[in-house]
Amino acid sequence: MQDLIASSLKFQNNTLMVLDQYLLPHQQVWHECRDVKTMRELILSLKIRGAPLIGLGASLLIAYLAEQDTTKAVLAQAIDDLEATRPTAVNLMHCMAKLRVALQQQDYVAEVINTAVKLFNEDIALCEKMATHGAKLVNSGDNILTHCNTGALATAGIGTALGVIYKAQQRHGDIHVWVDETRPLLQGGRLTAFELERWQVPYTLICDNMAASLMAAGKVDKIFVGADRIAANGDFANKVGTYNLAVLAHFHNIPFYVVAPLTTLDVNTACSADIEIEQRNGAEVRGVSGSFGEALWAPTNANVYNPAFDVTPAKLITGWVLDTGVYDQQQVLAGELKRLV
Numbered sequence: 001m002q003d004l005i006a007s008s009l010k011f012q013n014n015t016l017m018v019l020d021q022y023l024l025p026h027q028q029v030w031h032e033c034r035d036v037k038t039m040r041e042l043i044l045s046l047k048i049r050g051a052p053l054i055g056l057g058a059s060l061l062i063a064y065l066a067e068q069d070t071t072k073a074v075l076a077q078a079i080d081d082l083e084a085t086r087p088t089a090v091n092l093m094h095c096m097a098k099l100r101v102a103l104q105q106q107d108y109v110a111e112v113i114n115t116a117v118k119l120f121n122e123d124i125a126l127c128e129k130m131a132t133h134g135a136k137l138v139n140s141g142d143n144i145l146t147h148c149n150t151g152a153l154a155t156a157g158i159g160t161a162l163g164v165i166y167k168a169q170q171r172h173g174d175i176h177v178w179v180d181e182t183r184p185l186l187q188g189g190r191l192t193a194f195e196l197e198r199w200q201v202p203y204t205l206i207c208d209n210m211a212a213s214l215m216a217a218g219k220v221d222k223i224f225v226g227a228d229r230i231a232a233n234g235d236f237a238n239k240v241g242t243y244n245l246a247v248l249a250h251f252h253n254i255p256f257y258v259v260a261p262l263t264t265l266d267v268n269t270a271c272s273a274d275i276e277i278e279q280r281n282g283a284e285v286r287g288v289s290g291s292f293g294e295a296l297w298a299p300t301n302a303n304v305y306n307p308a309f310d311v312t313p314a315k316l317i318t319g320w321v322l323d324t325g326v327y328d329q330q331q332v333l334a335g336e337l338k339r340l341v
């Protein structure tokens with residue numbers, strides 16, 4: 001398999017490497033992955049994370065195993081095992097479905113490898129298209145609020161919502177970004193801040209509970225977020241705290257955009273009620289751990305509610321920025337998204 005290199009995932013010299021996003025930004029540690037058990041742990045612990053990226057990481061692992069003359073039956077089980085890691089982001093299911101088709105072909109080793117390579121390279125191109133479409137929605141001097149991390153660390157390209165922000169900054173040179181730290185795992189404070197510094201995009205880090213007063217003060221011009229799954233009616237699931245922003249944006253009449261590749265659209269999921277929300281370990285809320293070690297602030301036995309995602313109804317969304325274009329609420333509520341697949 002050819003070398004494939006992205007910000008947090010690479011296949012080089014026949015070795016699959018994953019950047020440990022849990023240790024960023026203060027430690028850059030790459031883990032080698034040679035088996036399903038390791039990739040499952042990397043995905044479940046969010047060392048590799050981001051809807052598109054977990055699909056690509058799983059795909060490259062399957063391709064690596066195919067290259068090691070792994071039997072069809074073992075590859076099929078590996079696909080099932082990896083698909084079962086995180087239930088909300090549909091990109092993982094999309095990639096695994098493509099690999100299942102490849103596995104049924106006569107020359108399945110070559111087909112699986114070619115499919116994984118194609119998915120990786122397609123993602124790079126999809127990011128560019130989303131960024132180009134979305135950047136046209138940004139005006140000079142805009143203050144943009146974003147949530148979680150949707151950049152190069154979460155994709156094979158420049159990202160989804162953060163890719164729009166990056167392209168807009170290239171175009172205008174004078175935008176500013178409010179970065180939600182994104183409790184409990186702090187993808188915004190750790191990863192988005194890290195990426196915006198690398199790209200030299202001016203930003204200000206805020207706690208999630210500060211977004212409301214910034215909007216009330218007129219300091220937020222637009223909101224761009226990513227998605228883990230878009231339902232057929234335009235509702236979508238994204239990192240928990242996204243729904244808060246959508247309700248606040250609606251109240252304050254601030255444009256609210258979701259940015260995702262068309263492969264995040266799941267026409268088999270009718271609406272948000274049908275999206276399975278991943279529930280995560282309470283330890284993530286009782287304290288925090290990372291490159292600095294760990295800190296525990298809540299009582300050891302505190303009951304915790306820790307959904308990794310929440311859902312936002314289409315009626316709160318101004319626009320859907322996909323690689324195929326930008327769609328407004330009237331188009332989406334009229335069923336336009338379903339006609340794209």
Ligand SMILES: CSC[C@H]1O[C@H](OP(=O)(O)O)[C@H](O)[C@@H]1O
Pocket residue numbers: 049050051052147148149150151154155159160161187225226227228238239240308
């Ligand atoms: C382009 S990443 C999309 C999506 O994935 C993130 O979730 P996680 O960090 O748990 O993998 C977040 O919801 C992003 O918006």
